[in-house]
Amino acid sequence: MPAIETTSLTKHYGSTTAVDQLDLAVADGTVYGFLGPNGAGKTTTMRMLTGLTKPTSGTATVAGASITDRDSLRPHIGYLPEEPPLYEQATAYEQLEYVAGLRDLPEQQTQNRVDELLDRLDLSPGDAATRIADYSKGMRQKVAYVQAILHDPDVVFLDEPTSGLDPRAARTIRELISELADRGTTVFLSTHILPVVEAVADTVGILYDGRLVAEDSPDRLTQRAETGDTRTLEEAFLEITSVDPVEDDAEATHG
Amino acid sequence: MAETNWLRHTVRVGVFEFRRSVRAIWEDKARAFLMAAGLVFPSLILVGFIYLFSDAIRNAGVVSLPPIARGTVALFWLFGVFIATQRAVSARPRIDAEPLMLTTVSPRTVVGGLVLAETLRVLAYLALPVLVLTGGVVYLFGSVFSVLLIPLAAVLLGLTAVLIGMVLGYAVALLIATSPFVARHKTVLGGIAVLVAMGGYLLMTLPQFGGIGQESLAVLPVGWFIDLAVIGTPVQGSMVRAAAVVGGSLLVVVGGTALIEYEATRFWFTDPVSGDEGDETESGRIASEPGGTRAALADAIAPAGIPAGISQPTRRVAQWSLLRTRRDPRRLNFLLLPVVMVGSGLISSGMQATSPWTVFAPASAVLLAWMAGATFAINPLGEEGAVLPVTLISISGSDYVRGLMLPGLLYGLPLVALVTGGAAIVGAFELPVALGLVGVGFLATMVAITTAPAVGIWFPRFSAISIGQSREVIPPRLVTTALHFLGVTTPATLLAVLLLEPRLAQTLIAGIVGFLPAALLQLASGGESGMLSDVGSWFHALGTIIQSSGLESFRLTVAGLLILSAFVVAGISYRVAIRRFDNYTPPM
Numbered sequence: 001m002p003a004i005e006t007t008s009l010t011k012h013y014g015s016t017t018a019v020d021q022l023d024l025a026v027a028d029g030t031v032y033g034f035l036g037p038n039g040a041g042k043t044t045t046m047r048m049l050t051g052l053t054k055p056t057s058g059t060a061t062v063a064g065a066s067i068t069d070r071d072s073l074r075p076h077i078g079y080l081p082e083e084p085p086l087y088e089q090a091t092a093y094e095q096l097e098y099v100a101g102l103r104d105l106p107e108q109q110t111q112n113r114v115d116e117l118l119d120r121l122d123l124s125p126g127d128a129a130t131r132i133a134d135y136s137k138g139m140r141q142k143v144a145y146v147q148a149i150l151h152d153p154d155v156v157f158l159d160e161p162t163s164g165l166d167p168r169a170a171r172t173i174r175e176l177i178s179e180l181a182d183r184g185t186t187v188f189l190s191t192h193i194l195p196v197v198e199a200v201a202d203t204v205g206i207l208y209d210g211r212l213v214a215e216d217s218p219d220r221l222t223q224r225a226e227t228g229d230t231r232t233l234e235e236a237f238l239e240i241t242s243v244d245p246v247e248d249d250a251e252a253t254h255g
Numbered sequence: 256m257a258e259t260n261w262l263r264h265t266v267r268v269g270v271f272e273f274r275r276s277v278r279a280i281w282e283d284k285a286r287a288f289l290m291a292a293g294l295v296f297p298s299l300i301l302v303g304f305i306y307l308f309s310d311a312i313r314n315a316g317v318v319s320l321p322p323i324a325r326g327t328v329a330l331f332w333l334f335g336v337f338i339a340t341q342r343a344v345s346a347r348p349r350i351d352a353e354p355l356m357l358t359t360v361s362p363r364t365v366v367g368g369l370v371l372a373e374t375l376r377v378l379a380y381l382a383l384p385v386l387v388l389t390g391g392v393v394y395l396f397g398s399v400f401s402v403l404l405i406p407l408a409a410v411l412l413g414l415t416a417v418l419i420g421m422v423l424g425y426a427v428a429l430l431i432a433t434s435p436f437v438a439r440h441k442t443v444l445g446g447i448a449v450l451v452a453m454g455g456y457l458l459m460t461l462p463q464f465g466g467i468g469q470e471s472l473a474v475l476p477v478g479w480f481i482d483l484a485v486i487g488t489p490v491q492g493s494m495v496r497a498a499a500v501v502g503g504s505l506l507v508v509v510g511g512t513a514l515i516e517y518e519a520t521r522f523w524f525t526d527p528v529s530g531d532e533g534d535e536t537e538s539g540r541i542a543s544e545p546g547g548t549r550a551a552l553a554d555a556i557a558p559a560g561i562p563a564g565i566s567q568p569t570r571r572v573a574q575w576s577l578l579r580t581r582r583d584p585r586r587l588n589f590l591l592l593p594v595v596m597v598g599s600g601l602i603s604s605g606m607q608a609t610s611p612w613t614v615f616a617p618a619s620a621v622l623l624a625w626m627a628g629a630t631f632a633i634n635p636l637g638e639e640g641a642v643l644p645v646t647l648i649s650i651s652g653s654d655y656v657r658g659l660m661l662p663g664l665l666y667g668l669p670l671v672a673l674v675t676g677g678a679a680i681v682g683a684f685e686l687p688v689a690l691g692l693v694g695v696g697f698l699a700t701m702v703a704i705t706t707a708p709a710v711g712i713w714f715p716r717f718s719a720i721s722i723g724q725s726r727e728v729i730p731p732r733l734v735t736t737a738l739h740f741l742g743v744t745t746p747a748t749l750l751a752v753l754l755l756e757p758r759l760a761q762t763l764i765a766g767i768v769g770f771l772p773a774a775l776l777q778l779a780s781g782g783e784s785g786m787l788s789d790v791g792s793w794f795h796a797l798g799t800i801i802q803s804s805g806l807e808s809f810r811l812t813v814a815g816l817l818i819l820s821a822f823v824v825a826g827i828s829y830r831v832a833i834r835r836f837d838n839y840t841p842p843m
Contacts, residue, residue, distance in 0.1 A: 013526055050358050054524055071258060074358060085352035089278040098271050102264050102359050147355065 001064060003028045003155050003186035004049060009058035011044050011210075018044040020210035022058070026188065026203070031181045033201030033218070034190040037241050041210040042190045043082065046157050049188065050079045063154040063186075075103075078153035082160050084144030088133040092123065092143045095132060096150060103151045110150065117146045121172055137164035145173060155186040162196055174200055194233045204233070206240050214240045257361035264360050268368025273375040285734040294380065298387045305391035312395055320485060320492040326469035328412070329478030330459055335416030336423070337452050339373065343424020344431075344445075345588060347373075348522060362520040363512075369519075370417060370512060377413040385409045392488055400487030408484035411504040415477070418511030425518035432527040442584040449591075476503055552578060561661060568650045572658020573665075576631045579638060580662075586638070589730040590626055593740045616678035616689070617751040620696035623674055625743045627667025628703020632659035633739060634731035635708055636715035636839070643841050652836035656708045656829065663704035671696040691754045699747035702821050703739070709828035710739045712835045742824075746817050753817075757810045761802065764813065769798020 004026035011019040019041040026032040036042045047053035049062055051070040060067045063076035086095055093114070100110040118128055121142040132140060141164050149156055158177070162170040170193075177187050177200045191197060197204055198218050206214040206221075214221065214236075221236045223229075231239075258264070280287050305312075347369070350356050356365050389405040392398055430437050437444060459469050472478055479500040482492035552574040553560060559581075561573045580587065635655075639646050646655070675696040679689035714735040752760040776791030801809065 014529075047354075050354070052354060052357055052524070053526070070357075071361060074258070074360070077358060079354055079358045081354045085355035087275060087352060089275045089282075098267070099355065099359060101267050102364075104260055 001028075001061075002026055003030075004032070004060070004062050004188060006049075006060040007058055009045070009048060009060050010056050011041070011048060011053065012056045017210050019048070019055075019207075022207075022210075022212055024060075024205065024212065024215075026186060028186055029181055029184040030202040031177060031187040031189055031200050033197035033204040034188060034207065035192075035194070035197060035204060035237055036190075036207035040207040040241075042207055043159060045207065046079070046081075046159055046188070046190060050077055050157055075151075076154040078148040078151065078156040080144050080148040080156075080158045080161055082163065084140045086132045086140055086144055086147075089131065091131055092118070092128040092135075092139075092146075095143060096147060099147050100150055105151055113150065114146065117149075117176075118142070120176070121146070121169060138166060138169060141165055142169060145176075149176075149180065149185075153185065155188060156180065157188045157190075159190045160192065161189070162191065162193055170196070194237060198233045206237060208241045257363040261361055261364045261367070264364045265367030265371060268356075268360070268364060269371025269375065272368055272372035273379075276372065276376055277379075283733065285732070285737075289733060290380075294383045298383045301384065301387050301391065305387075305395065309395055315489070317489045317491060320481065320490055322470040322473035323468075324481050325473035325475075325478035326459075326471065327478075328481045329472035329475045330456075330469055332412055332416050332477040332480070333472075334456070335377070335413070336420040339377075339417050339420020340423040340427070341420075341449075341588075342373070343421045344427045348425065348428035350523075353523070357523060362523065363516050366516045366519050367512065370421060370515065373417045373421065374410075374414050377417055378410060381409050381413060396488050398487035401484075404486050405484045408480045408500075411483070411501065412477075412480045415504050415507045415511075418507055418515070422511050422514045422518070425515055425522055429518050429522045429525070432522055432525050435528045438528050442581065445584065476500060556581065559666065561665070565661070566654060568654040569658040569661065572650065572655055573661035576635075576659055577662050580631060586730060587630060589633075589736055590629060593736065593744075594622055594626065613682050616675055616682050616684060616692050617695075617748075617755060619671065619675040619678050620692050620751055621699060621744050621747040623671050624667075624696050624699035624747060625703050625740055627663050627671055627700045628705075628707040628743065629731075629736070629739060630667065631662045632704070632707040633711045633735060634716055634729065635659050635711050636841075637711075637717050637729045637731070640717070640729070647836070647839060647841060652833035655836055656832045659708045659832075660704050660829075663700070663707075667704065668697065668700050671700045688754060692751065695747060695750045695754065698750070698818065698821050699743055702747075702825055703743045705825040705832075706742060706828040707739055709832040709835070710735050710742070712832050712839065714738070746821065750814060750817050753810055753814050757806055760813070761804075761806065761809050765798045765801040769794050769796075769801055773798060 002025040004024060006022050006024040009019060009022040009024075010017070022041075022045060024032075034042055034045070044053060048055050049060060049067055051067050051073045054068070062073060065072035065076055067073060090098065096114050097110070100107075100114075114128075115125075118125075123139060123142050127135075127139065128143075132143065135143070141161070145158075145161055148158065161177070162173050165173060174196055177189065180187055181200075181202070187200075189197065189201065201218055204214075204216065204218050204221055205212055218233055222231050222233055280290065350365055350369065385406055389401055392401040392405060431441050432438070459472060476496075476499060479493070479496040482494075482496040483500055485492045486494070486497060552571065556574055556577045559577055561570045561577075563570075565573070636643055650658075672693050676689060676693045679692045684692065711731060714732050716729055716732045716735070749760060749764075752763070773791045773795035776787050776794065780787035780791060782788075
């Protein structure tokens with residue numbers, strides 16, 4: 001069974017269609033790069049898949065749990081939204097201990113894992129004992145990332161995980177994403193930093209105007225079917241997202 | 256449904272949220288001090304009262320619980336519900352770190368945690384007075400039951416008020432999120448609701464007004480908490496009522512939590528409707544400015560407007576200030592605190608004297624004037640938020656400060672004049688006095704408008720005042736509000752008193768400027784001769800001179816000085832605000 005499976009998943013906000021008939025099947029233990037221009041519906045899709053937003057129609061399961069059954073869904077997922085969900089008045093240690101407690105994680109094991117992850121992300125014990133209000137954007141991002149994977153979820157949703165990070169930390173995050181997948185965790189990764197997707201994703205899906213307009217491995221997406229020569233993922237993305245999906249659809253229908 | 260261990264998680268969430276509140280308050284030292292003072296002083300007064308009247312209280316013998324006691328407790332509970340509702344609607348309908356919490360624990364856990372945290376906040380406020388009261392009752396009557404029952408009654412009172420307030424608050428929040436009409440008119444509807452609530456409060460506390468007193472509330476079961484608290488003391492309550500209030504509270508806890516869970520879950524997972532009339536702008540109804548350019552800001556603030564002759568940067572700041580006020584009225588909550596504190600006292604004393612209108616005109620000249628200044632410009636830099644650096648490099652200080660002052664001048668000033676004048680006429684003041692009151696209102700508004708940007712830019716607040724308000728609402732610092740409020744209302748009140756009761760004003764000034772410092776210095780000197788004593792004598796002489804000077808000349812001199820100072824302060828504040836803005840370095 002795929003780790004994430006959606007069937008005709010649709011979300012309307014009034015007369016606006018944010019996500020339109022989305023069909024996805026993300027294999028277990030893989031990294032799925034979810035691309036799309038601003039306003040394409042990526043965050044709405046992520047919010048639906050994490051149970052935070054109800055779909056207008058369609059169905060979806062994550063790690064076998066229906067996205068409308070939040071009680072079954074919660075234990076299986078981790079989520080790092082674009083805006084790190086942290087408490088300004090807490091320190092990183094306090095924040096992570098709190099969240100671990102809410103998930104009933106064993107204390108000693110959690111502490112070891114927190115220390116290990118923070119160390120890998122170059123966040124010193126001194127920093128971790130400082131109030132989050134005093135953190136830089138990158139430091140917040142690191143703590144929020146640790147928070148998202150702390151309970152070893154089956155599927156982790158990452159929305160711009162390398163945003164605000166320096167090159168070293170961004171590389172560490174990339175490595176951690178690959179390690180997660182190696183350990184069997186499915187990673188649903190949304191980012192505008194295409195080299196990150198190119199480096200870690202097994203499959204790339206491109207969402208445009210709420211619709212999935214392309215889906216393949218990065219290697220195949222970067223190859224031109226007509227000529228056989230290669231292009232960068234950025235070039236592929238720009239070409240795919242420059243077509244009017246409605247026109248394209250009409251052409252396909254009439255053609 | 257909820258996860259296993261949801262009760263344990265609820266406690267964890269509640270305690271964590273409460274700790275965050277405490278930290279937020281602790282970081283704002285002025286607020287922490289005022290809150291501590293607000294708890295300690297009444298408690299000390301209570302201690303003094305118990306100590307002084309202990310014999311009289313003990314000798315009073317057995318008395319039955321009067322209806323007014325139950326009515327007062329009921330009114331207190333209703334006030335608690337009002338505050339809890341208001342907080343749930345305006346400050347805390349959404350949770351902090353929402354994506355984290357809702358993907359980590361069940362909504363029931365979050366709701367339980369929020370209820371627990373709010374109850375702990377209420378109990379933190381009540382703890383010291385309740386402790387003193389319990390100690391006092393045990394000391395007076397040797398009642399061991401009181402050690403348990405008074406705190407129990409306080410806990411149940413606080414918990415039920417929080418629960419019912421949150422049930423109502425989430426219902427309102429859900430209505431705003433699902434009804435386009437309510438979303439569009441939430442400012443007006445909210446204002447009406449607050450007025451109705453305050454009207455109800457006045458009806459109960461001021462029987463002269465509507466003939467209904469607090470005793471009328473004694474029939475409400477929420478007043479029966481006192482029946483529980485007095486068990487074991489010579490005050491005879493009703494055991495049946497005490498038992499009923501305990502049973503009823505348990506029902507409220509179970510039913511209230513379930514209802515809040517239902518409402519909050521619907522609220523958190525509902526796509527809120529928009530209160531903007533977006534379709535109209537999409538269909539080309541955006542007005543045009545002279546020259547045919549688009550006027551989105553002008554359209555958004557209509558029917559209010561800023562005259563076209565004003566320079567564009569100033570006009571834009573003024574338009575944005577108006578729009579911000581209209582779209583986010585919650586930011587004006589800070590206005591309520593001083594107005595309710597001072598206003599209710601004023602109205603109360605006025606009611607007892609003659610009629611409400613006799614105090615309404617001077618109250619409008621003083622309080623409404625302050626509000627006209629504070630509404631638009633008391634925390635301008637904080638409200639700019641992330642845009643502040645762009646604002647600082649985009650506009651001159653003079654344009655910015657003028658833009659902040661403009662809405663107050665255009666709308667606040669005429670409103671104060673109109674309301675004060677109208678109230679003075681209805682209050683049957685003589686024409687010169689009515690005109691004088693309008694003048695006081697006019698002057699106070701001018702000072703309020705010009706000083707607000709100066710104080711606000713000098714003491715900006717960039718972070719939230721407490722947890723839960725941090726997402727959008729950035730109220731001014733307490734010290735900023737207090738400084739501006741006192742700076743505007745103290746001289747304005749003095750002017751109004753000079754106009755209405757010059758003899759009282761003379762006595763007050765003689766006391767404050769002369770006799771009070773003289774008495775304090777005499778105390779400090781311990782009655783021995785020396786420098787302190789000499790200065791004290793000088794102050795005493797000054798008080799005597801003021802007290803004995805001719806009333807008319809005193810009135811003219813002090814009024815002249817106050818009016819002159821108003822103009823000087825306004826001018827200096829304007830320049831200070833501009834200079835401060837031009838040299839401002841935003842925090843990292």
